[in-house]
Amino acid sequence: MSxxxxxxxxxxxxxxxxxxxxxxxPPEDSRRPLYEAMRHAAIGGGKRLRPLLVSAxxxxxxxxxxxxxxxxxxxxxxxxxxxxHDDLPAMDDDDMRRGKxxxxxxxxxxxxxxxxxxxxxxxxxxxxxxxxxxxxxVRCELVTAxxxxxxxxxxxxxxxxxxxxxxxxxxxxxxxxxxxxxTGALIAFSVEAAAILGRVPAEGRARLRGxxxxxxxxxxxxxxxxxxEGDAVAxxxxxxxxxxxxxxxxxxxxxxxxxxxxxxxxxxxxIGHLSGFGAEADLLRDIAAYTVRRDR
Amino acid sequence: MSxxxxxxxxxxxxxxxxxxxxxxxPPEDSRRPLYEAMRHAAIGGGKRLRPLLVSAxxxxxxxxxxxxxxxxxxxxxxxxxxxxHDDLPAMDDDDMRRGKxxxxxxxxxxxxxxxxxxxxxxxxxxxxxxxxxxxxxVRCELVTAxxxxxxxxxxxxxxxxxxxxxxxxxxxxxxxxxxxxxTGALIAFSVEAAAILGRVPAEGRARLRGxxxxxxxxxxxxxxxxxxEGDAVAxxxxxxxxxxxxxxxxxxxxxxxxxxxxxxxxxxxxIGHLSGFGAEADLLRDIAAYTVRRDR
Numbered sequence: 245m246s247x248x249x250x251x252x253x254x255x256x257x258x259x260x261x262x263x264x265x266x267x268x269x270p271p272e273d274s275r276r277p278l279y280e281a282m283r284h285a286a287i288g289g290g291k292r293l294r295p296l297l298v299s300a301x302x303x304x305x306x307x308x309x310x311x312x313x314x315x316x317x318x319x320x321x322x323x324x325x326x327x328x329h330d331d332l333p334a335m336d337d338d339d340m341r342r343g344k345x346x347x348x349x350x351x352x353x354x355x356x357x358x359x360x361x362x363x364x365x366x367x368x369x370x371x372x373x374x375x376x377x378x379x380x381x382v383r384c385e386l387v388t389a390x391x392x393x394x395x396x397x398x399x400x401x402x403x404x405x406x407x408x409x410x411x412x413x414x415x416x417x418x419x420x421x422x423x424x425x426x427t428g429a430l431i432a433f434s435v436e437a438a439a440i441l442g443r444v445p446a447e448g449r450a451r452l453r454g455x456x457x458x459x460x461x462x463x464x465x466x467x468x469x470x471x472x473e474g475d476a477v478a479x480x481x482x483x484x485x486x487x488x489x490x491x492x493x494x495x496x497x498x499x500x501x502x503x504x505x506x507x508x509x510x511x512x513x514x515i516g517h518l519s520g521f522g523a524e525a526d527l528l529r530d531i532a533a534y535t536v537r538r539d540r
Numbered sequence: 541m542s543x544x545x546x547x548x549x550x551x552x553x554x555x556x557x558x559x560x561x562x563x564x565x566p567p568e569d570s571r572r573p574l575y576e577a578m579r580h581a582a583i584g585g586g587k588r589l590r591p592l593l594v595s596a597x598x599x600x601x602x603x604x605x606x607x608x609x610x611x612x613x614x615x616x617x618x619x620x621x622x623x624x625h626d627d628l629p630a631m632d633d634d635d636m637r638r639g640k641x642x643x644x645x646x647x648x649x650x651x652x653x654x655x656x657x658x659x660x661x662x663x664x665x666x667x668x669x670x671x672x673x674x675x676x677x678v679r680c681e682l683v684t685a686x687x688x689x690x691x692x693x694x695x696x697x698x699x700x701x702x703x704x705x706x707x708x709x710x711x712x713x714x715x716x717x718x719x720x721x722x723t724g725a726l727i728a729f730s731v732e733a734a735a736i737l738g739r740v741p742a743e744g745r746a747r748l749r750g751x752x753x754x755x756x757x758x759x760x761x762x763x764x765x766x767x768x769e770g771d772a773v774a775x776x777x778x779x780x781x782x783x784x785x786x787x788x789x790x791x792x793x794x795x796x797x798x799x800x801x802x803x804x805x806x807x808x809x810x811i812g813h814l815s816g817f818g819a820e821a822d823l824l825r826d827i828a829a830y831t832v833r834r835d836r
Contacts, residue, residue, distance in 0.1 A: 271697075273717070278692060278700035329657060334649035353630030354703050357653070358696050361625060364657065365691030368664045372683035380676035387668035387683050395661030396574060400654050401567075404574035407650050421569070 245537070249530040256296045256316070261287050263317050267366065281351045281359045286324050289342030289480065293463070293531075294319040297434035300527040301452065305442025311377050315386060315437045318371035322394050323430060325363035328356050330403065336485070343480035364394070377441060385440050393433035402426025406491075414492040420461065423494075427467075428460035435459075454517040455528065462510035463535045465503050468493040472500065507536040541833070545826040552592050552612070557583050559613050563662065577647045577655045582620050585638030585776065589759070589827075590615040593730035596823040597748065601738025607673050611682060611733045614667035618690050619726060621659035624652050626699065632781070639776035660690070673737060681736050689729035698722025702787075710788040716757065719790075723763075724756035731755075750813040751824065758806035759831045761799050764789040768796065803832040 245253075264286040270279035295316025302312035331338040331346040332353060339349050348356035370376065372387050392398055402425030405418075435456035439449045470479055471486050472495050486493045495503045514532040518525040541549075560582040566575035591612025598608035627634040627642040628649060635645050644652035666672065667682050688694055698721030701714075731752035735745045766775055767782050768791050782789045791799045810828040814821040 274701045274704040274714075275692065275697045277704065278697065282692065326657075329653055332653065334653060355700070357625055357628060357630060358700050358703070361622075361656070361660065362692040362696040362700075364660050365687045365694075365696060369684050369687035369691060372668070372680050372687065374680070380680045383680045384668050384670070384676045384683075387680075388665050391661045391665035391668065395665060396571065396578065396658040398661075400658040400661060401571045401574065404651070404654050404658075405570045407654070408570040408573065418570075 245534055246530055249527070249534055252300075252527060252530075253291065253296060256292050256299055256313075257290075259313055260292050260295050260317055260320055263313070264321075267370075277351065277355060278358055278362065281347050281355045282362060284344070284350055285328050285347050285359055286321065286363065289344065290320075290324070292316075292320060294323055294430060294434040296531065297431065297456075297459075297528075298437050300531060301435045301438030302441060303524045303527065304452070304521055305438060305444055307438060307441040310375075311441050312438065314370055314373075314376040315441065316434070318367040318376075318386075318390065319430060319434055319437070321363045321367035321370065322390065322399070325360040325367070326394075326399055326403070328363070329360040332356055335403075335407075338482060338485075340476070340481050343477075367394075379443075382440060382443065386437060389433055389436060389440065393429040398425055398429030398433075399427075402429065414497060416494075416497050419492050419494060419497060423461065423464040424457075427464050428457070431460040431463065432456040451517045451520060455514045455532070458510045458514035458517070459532050459535060462507045462514060462532070465494040465507040465510070466536050468495045469500065469503055469507070471495070504536075511536045541830055542826055545823070545830055548596075548823060548826075549587065549592060552588050552595060552609075553586075555609055556588050556591050556613060556616055559609070560617075563666075573647065573651060574654055574658065577643050577651045578658060580640070580646055581624050581643050581655055582617065582659065585640065586616075586620070588612075588616060590619055590726060590730040592827065593727065593752075593755075593824075594733050596827060597731045597734030598737060599820045599823065600748070600817055601734060601740055603734060603737040606671075607737050608734065610666055610669075610672040611737065612730070614663040614672075614682075614686065615726060615730055615733070617659045617663035617666065618686065618695070621656040621663070622690075622695055622699070622726075624659070625656040628652055631699075631703070634778060634781075636772070636777050639773075663690075675739075678736060678739065682733060685729055685732060685736065689725040694721055694725030694729075695723075698725065710793060712790075712793050715788050715790060715793060719760040720753075720756065723760050724753070727756040727759065728752040747813045747816060751810045751828070754806045754810035754813070755828050755831060758803045758810060758828070761790040761803040761806070762832050764791045765796065765799055765803070767791070800832075807832045 268279050268283045268286065270276045298316040299312045327341060328347045330336050331341055332348055338346050340346065347359050368387060371390055372383055377383050402422050405422040406426055435452050436449065439452055471483050474483050476483055498506060511532045515529050518528055564575050564579045566572045594612040595608045623637060624643045626632050627637055628644055634642050636642065643655050664683060667686055668679055673679050698718055701718040702722055731748050732745065735748055767779050770779050772779055794802060807828045811825050814824055
């Protein structure tokens with residue numbers, strides 16, 4: 245990883261942790277375990293890829309870094325809630341996440357359900373509030389776009405497809421569509437949000453959309469490769485789970501070598517979409533290059 | 541129930557069903573079971589109290605009925621999601637809801653988790669969209685107020701208190717606070733939303749807030765009475781569960797007679813807050829009177 249990228253990641257992680265810390269101060273009543281479990285889930289750990297993407301994309305349009313950070317925080321709240329629910333016994337049944345016990349292991353299932361529900365509500369409270377952007381048109385567009393990316397036409401829809409996946413034909417088109425919803429929609433919104441914050445009209449967002457599309461797929465293929473090649477210490481969660489579950493992944497469909505080549509191609513394509521931008525897009529280029537590195 | 545109230549309830553129920561029907565058209569892919577389960581949860585059944593409250597309160601401020609309906613739809617989406625998650629085995633573990641099998645019984649637990657998650661996102665997509673109100677300031681205020689009412693400072697916080705409740709002192713103050721968060725916050729927002737839609741400044745909302753506060757508590761006491769006195773056919777769900785779980789309720793703390801008297805008093809107090817309004821508040825008066833009727 246470049247020093248520049250490493251220092252950007254560290255700075256975003258510090259900011260996100262500090263803001264969650266402030267928002268999730270436990271109250272002096274019996275909601276305390278709920279807040280503590282929300283803190284367990286939201287603070288410390290994770291690459292904070294989505295806030296980093298909002299921040300990096302926002303530099304293309306001279307967006308106030310504070311606005312970008314608040315949008316990144318809201319997206320991260322949605323991402324974290326989806327991990328907490330995804331880890332539940334009825335879903336992927338995972339014991340470890342980001343190197344810590346999952347929320348239902350550290351607390352209990354009911355708490356984990358409520359932690360996810362509460363974090364989703366918090367995300368919309370953050371993104372809709374005046375501190376996120378002075379223009380209410382911008383805030384409303386952020387709210388509806390985040391809701392669409394998170395809901396049944398986006399992330400939740402992709403998770404539902406994933407639940408149905410073992411019974412599906414092992415088909416690259418279906419796996420691609422599933423991943424475009426499950427992880428792609430929120431990654432795409434992270435980049436699109438910068439254009440919304442910068443009041444870039446819809447027709448001016450094509451290159452950025454192309455970048456997000458290719459980056460999202462590259463990221464997912466790299467994730468599938470890590471599930472096969474990585475170890476639990478480095479990834480902070482159990483590995484080899486997709487294969488054990490008989491799930492079709494990019495690696496099971498393409499094999500390791502072709503999957504790696506495809507991820508590299510997509511990463512280069514993502515960077516290609518940025519050719520019209522100058523040094524202000526360097527951080528986005530670094531992110532795309534890093535996404536497919538084996539050691540990430 | 542008065543004929544007027546009965547016909548208003550029927551009209552709202554028809555509108556809410558028709559709109560969920562349209563929004564939840566199953567797509568032609570493997571997300572179909574998710575959408576069908578969302579329809580199972582959201583369409584048909586329920587008193588639609590919250591949309592009715594938005595609609596009734598909106599008449600005080602000459603709000604466009606279409607705006608009120610869309611806000612009611614969003615609140616109902618949040619309410620329905622909370623029921624689906626609340627019924628899960630790790631939470632209240634209920635088999636029946638609104639006279640039908642609960643979502644995790646009719647489908648499975650993973651689907652029920654995703655149904656709730658998807659309905660919450662949908663709620664914010666509905667309430668934030670331009671069709672809900674032409675003024676983006678109004679939409680943003682609706683978004684952040686709904687998020688606050690639904691999140692850890694509102695409904696989810698109340699549910700967390702409820703989970704912790706058996707270990708609490710049997711204390712009327714704590715049960716009141718719990719219920720004000722668990723059901724009161726969303727009921728209060730249903731009434732407050734009308735003031736937001738009507739651009740009534742915060743200082744002009746005091747009487748309406750008083751109405752919502754008293755109505756919310758009256759409604760909860762009546763619900764506790766139904767859990768003791770009602771039967772499963774009339775309520776569409778299992779009864780006697782609070783007592784079996786050893787949970788403190790208004791009835792366990794006050795006894796049946798005092799609880800009934802308290803509900804009646806609160807209902808009268810709620811109606812008292814409306815004394816400054818004329819016939820345009822009659823529907824709100826009917827709702828308060830009906831809330832504490834035994835046959836509801």
